[in-house]
Amino acid sequence: MVTANETMRINLGPQHPSTHGVLRLELELDGERIVSCRPVIGYLHTGIEKSMEARNWLHAIAMTDRLDYLNPLGNNLAYALAVEALFGCEIPERAVVARVLLAELTRINSHLVWVGTNAMDLGALSVFFYAFRERELLLDLFEEMSGARMMTSFIRPGGLQDDFPDGWMQRCARVLDALPPRIDEYEALLTENPLFRERTIGVGKLAADDALALGVSGPLLRASGVEHDLRKARPYCGYERFQFRVCTATAGDCYARYQVRIAELRESLSLCQQALAAMPGGPVRTSDRKVMPPLRAEFQHSMEALIHHFKHYTEGLRPPAGEAYVPVESPRGELGFYVKSDGSGRPVRVHERAPSFANLQALPSMAKGMLIADLVAIISTVDPVLGEVDR
Amino acid sequence: MTAPDFVAGVPGAVHTVGRDGIDTVRVEPASWTELLRAAQAGGYTRFLDLTAVDEPQRAARFEVIATLHAPAAQRWLRLCASTAERLPSAVAIWPAANWYEREVYDLFGVRFDGHPDLTRILLPDDYAGHPLRRDHPLGDEPVDFTVTRETDAPW
Numbered sequence: 261m262v263t264a265n266e267t268m269r270i271n272l273g274p275q276h277p278s279t280h281g282v283l284r285l286e287l288e289l290d291g292e293r294i295v296s297c298r299p300v301i302g303y304l305h306t307g308i309e310k311s312m313e314a315r316n317w318l319h320a321i322a323m324t325d326r327l328d329y330l331n332p333l334g335n336n337l338a339y340a341l342a343v344e345a346l347f348g349c350e351i352p353e354r355a356v357v358a359r360v361l362l363a364e365l366t367r368i369n370s371h372l373v374w375v376g377t378n379a380m381d382l383g384a385l386s387v388f389f390y391a392f393r394e395r396e397l398l399l400d401l402f403e404e405m406s407g408a409r410m411m412t413s414f415i416r417p418g419g420l421q422d423d424f425p426d427g428w429m430q431r432c433a434r435v436l437d438a439l440p441p442r443i444d445e446y447e448a449l450l451t452e453n454p455l456f457r458e459r460t461i462g463v464g465k466l467a468a469d470d471a472l473a474l475g476v477s478g479p480l481l482r483a484s485g486v487e488h489d490l491r492k493a494r495p496y497c498g499y500e501r502f503q504f505r506v507c508t509a510t511a512g513d514c515y516a517r518y519q520v521r522i523a524e525l526r527e528s529l530s531l532c533q534q535a536l537a538a539m540p541g542g543p544v545r546t547s548d549r550k551v552m553p554p555l556r557a558e559f560q561h562s563m564e565a566l567i568h569h570f571k572h573y574t575e576g577l578r579p580p581a582g583e584a585y586v587p588v589e590s591p592r593g594e595l596g597f598y599v600k601s602d603g604s605g606r607p608v609r610v611h612e613r614a615p616s617f618a619n620l621q622a623l624p625s626m627a628k629g630m631l632i633a634d635l636v637a638i639i640s641t642v643d644p645v646l647g648e649v650d651r
Numbered sequence: 652m653t654a655p656d657f658v659a660g661v662p663g664a665v666h667t668v669g670r671d672g673i674d675t676v677r678v679e680p681a682s683w684t685e686l687l688r689a690a691q692a693g694g695y696t697r698f699l700d701l702t703a704v705d706e707p708q709r710a711a712r713f714e715v716i717a718t719l720h721a722p723a724a725q726r727w728l729r730l731c732a733s734t735a736e737r738l739p740s741a742v743a744i745w746p747a748a749n750w751y752e753r754e755v756y757d758l759f760g761v762r763f764d765g766h767p768d769l770t771r772i773l774l775p776d777d778y779a780g781h782p783l784r785r786d787h788p789l790g791d792e793p794v795d796f797t798v799t800r801e802t803d804a805p806w
Contacts, residue, residue, distance in 0.1 A: 302773035310782055314789045345671040475698050475747030493725045584671035585718060587727065598716065600704055613700040613718065621750045650773055
């Protein structure tokens with residue numbers, strides 16, 4: 261029995277639909293009010309960083325897909341940029357622009373899943389179906405390009421795995437044209453919806469100072485009024501050539517995070533269209549044979565190509581000794597791979613700076629004093645992917 | 652690239668620039684807290700990441716690496732200290748360091764003195780060992796492929 265002055269302890273999760281994976285929250289409740297909240301993580305720990313050390317530099321690419329299943333191309337990109345920083349190699353123009361296009365398509369993919377699941381958590385089931393319907397268009401594009409809907413492994417150190425298939429860019433443009441009215445549709449269902457506003461406005465507030473002190477990044481930080489986006493702050497991969505604005509809101513509550521992500525969807529669409537329009541011709545793989553193996557067609561007339569191919573697949577990539585960290589803006593915030601090489605074919609260390617890990621650390625301060633029903637909205641707007649939290 | 656100004660004030664601090672162009676400062680563990688405070692005072696106010704690298708051939712086998720960000724200058728910074736087993740905690744300086752130090756403790760066994768709750772974070776509490784140490788075996792399960800069994804296949 262709980263008497264009037266006692267608090268109650270309950271577990272939310274690890275198997276709970278609103279925790280977006282296997283997140284356990286130890287809650288201390290006073291009635292329905294949250295006195296304290298302690299996230300317990302690790303249920304999805306797969307030792308992926310240890311596995312990366314045991315394999316070669318290229319194998320790690322396939323594991324980066326699996327860290328954040330909503331942002332596989334963004335993870336490929338962050339890892340590729342870090343390895344390229346070790347090599348100090350140049351990437352062909354077409355690959356640079358194609359990477360921006362792919363990174364933004366994945367951001368749209370991730371934010372669509374977020375809009376859908378967030379609405380579903382708050383009881384608006386239709387939006388979930390609509391958003392997943394549109395996401396399917398993007399997954400079809402990924403599948404056509406890489407052979408895989410989600411585990412793409414398409415962006416590699418030195419460029420891309422391959423060029424786009426014939427007609428892919430036209431189909432991509434058609435998908436991009438179809439999306440803006442669909443986003444209007446979600447907005448029609450949510451933005452002015454009194455139930456949705458009631459559940460999100462003023463809920464889970466995070467002040468800018470707290471967000472900065474807790475290492476929060478991404479839409480969560482921007483919704484608290486901090487204008488920080490790595491694509492502007494530390495342009496990588498040619499982002500400085502594109503026109504886009506950093507989407508911010510000031511309230512720092514769940515509704516502000518919704519506004520930021522919806523605005524980012526539109527900005528990403530515009531970035532994709534700019535990238536498609538600016539797509540130069542030429543190769544998508546660097547000609548630096550230490551970074552990328554030659555295409556098979558070259559074996560016919562080049563002994564050297566054959567030797568490079570052999571060395572590449574027996575020894576793997578051998579980046580010069582050193583360390584590198586290249587932060588990129590993932591849909592969840594600052595993502596970066598710290599890589600360390602000793603000059604051999606295997607990494608000494610690959611560590612992912614996972615945005616969800618830091619963002620989740622801020623959950624207790626957002627949840628304190630809220631109702632337990634609000635917690636569902638807060639977890640959802642933090643948008644954690646437990647795969648990259650637990651690694 | 653020149654060293655950030657605060658580096659000169661920290662005894663024994665060695666400044667280099669990584670292959671990624673990020674300033675890297677290495678110190679002895681005794682100066683770790685001083686270095687972190689100096690970096691914070693020098694504008695590097697955001698704590699981003701903390702990890703470690705195990706090199707068992709050295710006496711101070713764990714190199715702990717913190718990544719910081721200076722929002723005003725938009726510069727990133729890497730701070731490193733090598734230790735055999737322990738370092739002072741950074742949680743009093745940056746609350747964000749809390750989970751990161753628990754992770755490094757969990758996976759490498761590096762202890763952070765002064766951490767408010769230095770417990771395992773990713774692995775179960777009763778787990779034995781620290782898996783990201785080099786001498787910890789990479790676990791595996793035997794895979795039972797049908798092709799490795801006796802078959803009547805004509806090939």
